[in-house]
Amino acid sequence: MSLLGLKTFRHGVHPPEAKDATKDLPIRQFPFAPLLTLPLSQHLGKPAKAVVREGQEVRRGQVVAEPDGFFSVAMHAPASGVIERIGLAPSIGGQMVPALYLAPFPGSTQEVADGKPCDLQTATPDQILAAIQAAGVVGLGGAAFPTHVKLKIPEGKSADTLLINGAECEPYLTTDHRVMLEQTDDIFVGVRYLLKATGAGRCILGVEENKPDAVERLRARLPQDLPASVESLRVKYPQGAEKMLITALLGREVPSGGLPLDAHALCVNVATCAEIGRLLPHGRGIQERVITITGPAVEKKGNYRIPIGTPLRFLLDYVGVAADVNRVFLGGPMMGAAAPSLDIPITKGTSGVTAFRDLEAERTHAQVFPCIRCGYCLDACPIFLNPAELGLLARNREYQRMASERRLMDCFECGSCSYVCPAHIPLVQQFRAAKAAVRKAGAPR
């Protein structure tokens, strides 16, 4: 839908954008840590299978783990070095997961090994999907869903439009913004691969209007023969959620419990699209990604191209953090997960690292009041749930009723309700717990 000429969706919130500190800083290369941690599962689905041994020397870009079935992707060595150990590593969820530890050679030129290129002209859609899987591509916006699975259109369904998601509605993060400015042509190459792989007839790139330079550059570089357009979106959180993007750009709703394909659309994050365009012509895989390192506690804020597997501790030491750092989270403040350990590595799904000082963190410690039924959360929820009532039900642990009567399972945990709640009730936090309880009980969704 469109409001005053700018495309948008209904409801949502307006958190401070906080992007000024990094939005004009060009992407810089991040140095190699002395030891990189490479979890075998950096994506949703089955972990990859390691194809290297302890002590083996690997070359940068070499495949170190192969996909285990369709719902899995490959992993490449982010640096030339030696596999020091195969063991367990801490993850963002708190549990220990299998991982490779790679020690980069200090003096190496770190040249990237090319693989078998995927030729856009001759490749079939299935060959493109296989190339995307072999390149280890997952959703770089944060979900880390294997991209080739998303692009595989099941029998009987079709996509007429490919949506490239450049909304970047999450406060603080400027990753996609910089990619749109600096990898503009890669994006359009990626779009060509994606259009061919999915059979979609056209492509729309959606960008929030707080990035006018990106919109301008995309429009200026848009190839004449590409059936694509660039649309400005109103600045509103969570514009970058797939459902909200589809509603804003196409005026369609994704049916409850359905996929974007049920609205004949496919959404791909703009950085993912750029990586496809950058990697596939050379047969390379993802061994690094662009992240924003930002937040009031960070000294050298910026946008970095960082090797996958860089431990958080090394990263923070390199950029420098304030003495009163209080909270470090992967991603932005609305949906990012607080790091339980500084030994967890940057993975493919990490779009940024944000660090808060005591001052910023304290604001979320405000006194919790009883719900006064102000209705702010109803006006915030982008999918029109009733968070106030869900919150009351959650307090009474009526998890099944939340799901059966109030559509709890439709919540995609954007956090808008918690953000606006003047009583500071941890609504989305309760909903996460409730959803987990419902899933565990195996109730129908």
Added chain:
Amino acid sequence: MTVAKTLEIRTSPHIVSGYGVDSIMFNVVLALLPAAAFAAYAFGLTALLTLAVAVASCAAAERWVSRRQGRSTLGDWSIVITGLLFGLTLPPSLPLWMVALGGVIATLLGKAIFGGLGQNPFNPALVGRAFLQAAFPASMTTWAPAFAEGRFGSLASSSLAFPFAKPAYDAVSAATPLARWKFDGVLTPAGDLAFGLTGGSAGETSAVLILLGGAYLIARNMMSWRIPAGLLLAVVIVSGAAHAWDPSRYAPPQFMLFSGGLMLGAVFMATDMVASPLTPLGCWLYGALIGVLIAVIRIWGAMPEGVMYAILLGNAVSPQIDRLIQPRVYGTLPKEARS
């Protein structure tokens, strides 16, 4: 620099909007101040004292309850709203002991007994007023005239009446515009009503200042505009239809809008967040329902005024409205969402 501190682990979101319940409540108090100040100006020291006793008695009762529960709830400002609203609905010359008794009742029976802030099914201020109306009907319908001479230097003699003694009223008392219309058929000009140049309850009189306070809250997104809109619209439609039917028997809608406690009720009472529905459509319905009830009670009821009962009835059905009307969830059909 190495991180040498224990980091905090919390789930997202890591930022909040900055509005708090206390800041919303404080702004409601601010929005009520112009109307309260005008009441003090129009009725003098008497009204000032009535308001002060109303707020103080409510706050004292709240403090007593919260202390027993081992917490402090005065800081959320909500009880000050209750006290101010309660005071504004009273005849300014009401004996002060009645004011204090009503304030305590409003706090205990209107709010505390249900569990305090966020739990009250009815607007607590109106519970207090309903109690006084039932207990002391005569005192609750004796109105001091507005803009009396020497109102800043002396108190109405009834104000300081001893508890349970028959209050001595000043010789001059004034009928409210609604009573004059209902019982004498005299119509007060709407302009006088809008600016509060008539007799009535302390806060019933200046519609313009009340609307100003409401506009401030609506502009700051601290009040549902749909409730007063639905309410006023319903009053205009019902009373307008009646007036068109027989202008000699039924008062014109502009008189209805600006007389009595309608504005105070529509803007500050019916909009009590706790006792009103959550959904936009629910707010419209709830407002309209109260508006229809007000018009019906005023036109065909035995009493000249019906705002209090209409809002209390509206409060009573608000949970049912919330049960029936749910927002249509994204990606569902209208029928499905109501399951």
